[in-house]
Structure formats: structure tokens, C-alpha cells
Amino acid sequence: MPSKTETRRQDLHNRLIDLGETVIITQGLRALKARELATQAGCSVGAIYNVFPDLHHLALAINGRTFKRLSVQVSGAVGPLSTAPPCERLVAMGLAYLDFAQENTAAWTALFEIDMALGEEIPGWYMAALEALFDHIRRPVTELRPDLSAEDVEFLVRGLFSSIHGIVWLGLQKRISAVPHKQLSRMITLILSEIGV
């Protein structure tokens, strides 16, 4: 049975993720500040750093939740299609990604705004969540391109993820090649329909 201290620590840990998630969803990653969080959580700033080494790790934990929600949405879209042609499954996943990004724009944006290049070690659970997402893409890709080496399958899987991400990102940013949702869906469908034809 965990000690009272440990239970209290775990409670604060979860509360900070809840509060931080609301900040990210409503105001974005940059608005995540220790002092505001401490006030909202009814604790000292020091208590936050007793639970998370820094705000970067809190943001990672929040992104981890977003990742899980994304995975649920993507696998929910592809689950009922297990007997459908692989290309159809890829399209369903691409469109689920677009929908998730549109419905959760701030949290989804935070996934890509967080700095992973600081030489910080990326937590194992984070890599596992990313791999679970790539697994969904790998299955139909392997069926469509049984001729490819395992290495090239990986490149194609990651390349497809980045491609769909690029279409959604540029489309939602309404910058250089802004397009409405229906047109984004069509772009994603066209690109993914080219695989292994």
C-alpha cells in the first residue's frame, strides 16, 4: 500500500497534468507557467518541481495523453475495417488524423512544438506511444508493398506519416497553401490511394 506522502504526490502529479492540459488546450504550450499552475493547484512552485523535474516533463506527460487520445481515434477509425483493402485502411487513418487535428488543434500543435532536440532523453513511454501509431500504418503498408525491404517499409511508414502531417499542418495553419476541410480530405485520399497501386 502506498504511503500517505506517495498518495499525495501522485494526486498532485495527476492534478498538474489535468490543469496543464486545460492550459495547453485553451492557450497553447507557451502559456504553461509554473506560478499560474501552482496557484491553480493550491500548492507552492517548489511542490511542482518535487513532482516533475521541470515544465518540459510536465508538457511531455500532457502530450503523452494527447498521443493516447490520437491513437484511440486512429485505431477506432481503422478497427472496423480490418477486412477492408489496405489502401482503404490507410485512407481511414489519414482522415482520422485530419479530424483529430481539427478537433484538438491546440493540443495537437503542442505535440510538435515541444522541443525534442535539447539532448534530453525522450521517455520510453513516449517512444512506445509513437511506435503504436506507426504500427497501425505499418500493417497496411506491408500488405501493399511486400516487395520492400524491412528498412524501406520503415521509411515509407514514417514518410507517409510525415506526408499526411504536412498536408494537415499546412492546411490548418491557413498559410501557404490554405485549403478547406473537404479539399484536405481529398488530398489525403488521393495521396494514400497511390501507395502500392
Next chain:
Amino acid sequence: MPSKTETRRQDLHNRLIDLGETVIITQGLRALKARELATQAGCSVGAIYNVFPDLHHLALAINGRTFKRLSVQVSGAVGPLSTAPPCERLVAMGLAYLDFAQENTAAWTALFEIDMALGEEIPGWYMAALEALFDHIRRPVTELRPDLSAEDVEFLVRGLFSSIHGIVWLGLQKRISAVPHKQLSRMITLILSEIGV
């Protein structure tokens, strides 16, 4: 013959683009500030706004130059290949895009950081530069997919641009799916080789 005032105005216009370009290349878009530019150009802050309505328009002019350099690099890569199979030409362009982004990361990043969503009218010359880039992609796509409607060709052209952009962007950001140059090239080659096979 232009008046002396007009010549002086044009000189300052070009000098501000030169100076601003150096700022963007070395420090990025956010470092573009009227006061620093005025000091460097040896003019008053007011004189800048006599030549550009605001810094947004100066940034647009600088991005226009970057766009032109990008177009030259992309068409330079595809020019000698005019008799090559369309798929090979697409790959050459994709790899030229990757090289340009790697060699001009700050200027290239500024292309996508500038806010086009403010309801500001996008200048005609900017749209023309973008269209010139899409033209290069449209030719091989039309050859590869003569069966597509004109509308779907447009979606595929823009979708392919966004796809390659997504691969390069995520790859260079060294964030979520970081990969070395050689692997990015392979991803681009694999994705583009799927078109119209």
C-alpha cells in the same frame, strides 16, 4: 527618368530588403525590428514606413526573394531531366527541396512562419511565385495521372508539395520523427516513386 526622390526611395527599399534578409538568415523572422533596421540602414524609423506599409510587407518581400531562389534551385534540378520519366523528375524536385531547406533553413522557415491568415491580401507576385513552383510539379503529375480530372490533379499537386514539405519539416526540426539526411532522401524517393505506378 525617375525623380531623385523616387531613386532614393527605391535605393532604401532595396537596402532594407538586403538588411532584413541578413537578419532573417542569421536570426530568423522574429528578429526583424524596425529600430535595428533603421540604425543599420542609416535612416529614421519613419523612413522605413515610407517605403513599406509595415514590417509584414518587408518580410513578404524578403520571402519573395527566398521563393525565387527556391524556384531556381528546383527548376535547375529538373531542367536537365526534361526527357527523363516523370517520376524521376518528381524525385529530383523533392530532393532539391530538401537540399534547399537544409542549406537555407532560417530563410526557408520564414516562408512558413509569416502569417498569411490575418485577412491581409496576399500580393499578386507572391501567388505567382507559388504558382511557378506548383507548375513544376504539375507537369510530371499530369503525365503520370492522365486519368485524373483537372481538379484532382490540383489536389495531388498541392498534396505532394505538402507531403514533401512535411517530411522535410519534421526531419529538420529534429523533433518527433527525427531522421538523418540520407534517410530523408530515401523517404522522399519512396513516396514520390509511388505516384502513378
